[in-house]
Amino acid sequence: MPEQAINDYIPVLLLTGFAVSFAAFNLVASWLLGKKALTNPAKDSPFECGMVPFHTERRRFSVRFYVVAMLFILFDIEVVFLYPWAVKFQALGAFGFAEMLVFLGVLIIGWWYVIKKGALDWSSSRRHTLRRSA
Amino acid sequence: MSLAVLTFADDPIFYLAANLAKIVVFTHIVLILSALSVLAERKVSAWMQDRLGPNRVGPGGILQPAADALKFFFKEDIVPGHVDKVLYILAPAIALMPALIVLAVIPYGPPLTVLGETIPMVIADLDIGILFVFAISSLGVYGIVLAGWASNSKYPMLGGVRASAQMISYEVMLGLSVVGIFMSTESLRLTDVITSQVDGTWFMFSQPIAFIIFVIAAFAETNRLPFDLPEAETELVAGYHTEYSSMKFAMFFIGEYTAMFVFSALVAVLFLGGWDIPFMSNADFEALGNWGTLLGFLSFFVKCLAFLFFYIWVRWTIPRFRFDQLMNLGWKVLMPIALVNVVLTGVVLGWLGS
Amino acid sequence: MLDFMFVFFAAIALAGGLVMAFHQSIVHSAFALVAVLFGVAGLYWTLGADLLGATQILLYVGGVTILLLFAVMLSTRDAGRLAIGRYILMAPVLGLLGAGLLRVYQGVIAISEGRELTLLEPEPTSDAIGQLFVDPHGFLLPFEVLSVLLLVVLVGAVTVARQQQEGTPDA
Numbered sequence: 001m002p003e004q005a006i007n008d009y010i011p012v013l014l015l016t017g018f019a020v021s022f023a024a025f026n027l028v029a030s031w032l033l034g035k036k037a038l039t040n041p042a043k044d045s046p047f048e049c050g051m052v053p054f055h056t057e058r059r060r061f062s063v064r065f066y067v068v069a070m071l072f073i074l075f076d077i078e079v080v081f082l083y084p085w086a087v088k089f090q091a092l093g094a095f096g097f098a099e100m101l102v103f104l105g106v107l108i109i110g111w112w113y114v115i116k117k118g119a120l121d122w123s124s125s126r127r128h129t130l131r132r133s134a
Numbered sequence: 135m136s137l138a139v140l141t142f143a144d145d146p147i148f149y150l151a152a153n154l155a156k157i158v159v160f161t162h163i164v165l166i167l168s169a170l171s172v173l174a175e176r177k178v179s180a181w182m183q184d185r186l187g188p189n190r191v192g193p194g195g196i197l198q199p200a201a202d203a204l205k206f207f208f209k210e211d212i213v214p215g216h217v218d219k220v221l222y223i224l225a226p227a228i229a230l231m232p233a234l235i236v237l238a239v240i241p242y243g244p245p246l247t248v249l250g251e252t253i254p255m256v257i258a259d260l261d262i263g264i265l266f267v268f269a270i271s272s273l274g275v276y277g278i279v280l281a282g283w284a285s286n287s288k289y290p291m292l293g294g295v296r297a298s299a300q301m302i303s304y305e306v307m308l309g310l311s312v313v314g315i316f317m318s319t320e321s322l323r324l325t326d327v328i329t330s331q332v333d334g335t336w337f338m339f340s341q342p343i344a345f346i347i348f349v350i351a352a353f354a355e356t357n358r359l360p361f362d363l364p365e366a367e368t369e370l371v372a373g374y375h376t377e378y379s380s381m382k383f384a385m386f387f388i389g390e391y392t393a394m395f396v397f398s399a400l401v402a403v404l405f406l407g408g409w410d411i412p413f414m415s416n417a418d419f420e421a422l423g424n425w426g427t428l429l430g431f432l433s434f435f436v437k438c439l440a441f442l443f444f445y446i447w448v449r450w451t452i453p454r455f456r457f458d459q460l461m462n463l464g465w466k467v468l469m470p471i472a473l474v475n476v477v478l479t480g481v482v483l484g485w486l487g488s
Numbered sequence: 489m490l491d492f493m494f495v496f497f498a499a500i501a502l503a504g505g506l507v508m509a510f511h512q513s514i515v516h517s518a519f520a521l522v523a524v525l526f527g528v529a530g531l532y533w534t535l536g537a538d539l540l541g542a543t544q545i546l547l548y549v550g551g552v553t554i555l556l557l558f559a560v561m562l563s564t565r566d567a568g569r570l571a572i573g574r575y576i577l578m579a580p581v582l583g584l585l586g587a588g589l590l591r592v593y594q595g596v597i598a599i600s601e602g603r604e605l606t607l608l609e610p611e612p613t614s615d616a617i618g619q620l621f622v623d624p625h626g627f628l629l630p631f632e633v634l635s636v637l638l639l640v641v642l643v644g645a646v647t648v649a650r651q652q653q654e655g656t657p658d659a
Contacts, residue, residue, distance in 0.1 A: 067646065089317045108473070114645075221519065268546055
């Protein structure tokens with residue numbers, strides 16, 4: 001039975017319980033103690049520096065955010081693979097090192113492609129170049 | 135370290151009591167320090183701008199955080215009509231929790247001996263140590279992105295999306311930068327990282343590139359200046375928590391300052407030797423017994439506070455980056471440097487080993 | 489203790505799954521997905537696979553679900569209500585798939601019944617996994633093939649992004 005694993009994680013669970021109850025306490029206490037909210041149409045409207053907002057704000061975002069998230073997942077996978085390798089690095093010797101170099105090399109090609117294609121160029125849109133030349 | 139560590143099976147009641155005591159003590163120390171660092175931030179800012187800062191509540195304004203907290207509890211608890219209620223209320227709780235849970239794996243000092251039992255001064259000394267930190271702190275994004283989305287308002291939405299892109303980008307640099315450390319310690323356990331530094335050199339000196347990248351990434355992860363784009367007040371009002379008030383707003387604040395403490399602690403553990411004091415070895419700490427624990431404790435917290443001061447200092451020194459500059463710095467500059475650092479460390483370690 | 493942990497994490501995963509399947513708003517569903525993934529990570533932990541559990545949270549909760557949220561924000565105008573009616577035709581197919589899956593589980597249970605289960609004391613998992621990566625009889629080839637797969641995904645992401653680049657707003 002993986003007794004040791006559980007032994008290690010009981011404190012983590014206890015702390016998680018503490019964190020949850022701390023957050024819950026804060027929310028409930030301020031709900032109980034706080035002044036009850038008096039609402040009016042102005043207070044209920046989204047913040048817009050005193051103007052009346054004229055369209056919904058759940059609008060679409062630049063596709064670059066999506067590319068960043070994609071890149072993050074790929075390179076995070078790489079990071080996750082690097083850690084078990086790093087721990088065994090000195091025992092694995094030159095072969096292990098060469099193997100990781102190949103792995104990293106392939107990913108660096110991908111990274112270089114992304115940079116070259118300008119998928120991460122945030123200021124490349126026409127508006128920005130116009131502003132810069134003006 | 136090969137110490138006979140107490141387990142649940144040996145003595146459940148003592149084990150639970152010791153762990154609960156550790157959790158309560160450490161989380162309270164950290165929460166109080168976070169509260170005081172809000173005051174410190176205002177004081178240091180005032181000092182740097184030749185002002186007085188808060189000085190009315192208690193001697194020198196020391197009770198200001200307590201007054202603020204009380205006030206937050208009694209403030210009008212507004213849930214604006216245009217928000218997604220469930221996520222709006224959950225978001226601050228989710229922003230607060232990850233930073234607290236990460237405290238589990240931070241080693242605060244050398245083991246303490248109580249009633250003949252050795253109790254490690256870390257809540258959970260996990261084998262995957264650093265990966266646990268990265269895994270849990272990656273959840274911090276949710277509080278912010280949900281706050282932005284649930285608020286259903288322009289500035290929170292922009293702040294939330296910016297914050298999430300920024301945080302996930304710099305998470306990669308954070309992870310990549312410290313790989314070199316674990317290549318030389320051969321363990322992901324944070325206590326092992328410290329003990330190897332106590333007898334050897336601090337990683338700040340043997341891994342200087344990693345140190346610089348980690349510090350930059352730590353600023354970006356905690357959304358601090360010069361990377362505070364998610365809440366850039368000149369363009370986004372207050373960013374993702376624009377629509378929040380009373381205690382819910384305060385919870386974002388507590389979460390942010392606790393996260394700052396967590397990253398200060400990580401810098402101390404990974405690069406500044408944790409509880410190490412220069413010219414002391416592991417044997418010295420053991421010989422001093424519980425006094426060694428106390429010394430280690432003080433040394434660790436002094437390092438954390440020094441880094442917290444550095445956070446505030448930088449805030450008034452470096453102006454804010456633009457979003458494209460931030461992304462370019464991360465993906466086009468820090469990323470390749472971090473990878474080169476891994477390869478360099480490999481070459482040096484291999485060369486030394488053979 | 490082990491039983492309690494299993495039930496606890498399984499309950500989180502199941503509850504999250506139910507909310508995810510039946511909630512009308514996609515963002516709420518994505519958030520319930522976080523609970524599911526968290527519960528599954530907890531199950532890995534109870535089995536002593538802590539590296540896998542941490543990876544699950546790091547990649548799936550911290551990465552894939554964020555990507556999902558971005559995709560929702562990127563594509564739908566009012567990021568919200570899903571018209572379930574349009575997908576009603578999928579129901580029989582999904583039902584068949586579900587039934588097939590149940591049949592597989594039944595088979596697994598039939599095979600394992602009557603066998604003595606011995607759970608091994610887990611070694612520090614990161615160590616063993618690092619070893620397997622360089623073992624030519626272990627996961628050396630899959631590991632290197634994986635890097636090529638990741639490269640393909642990267643190129644694909646850039647291509648998709650470039651097609652959409654025109655006409656999307658800056659944020």
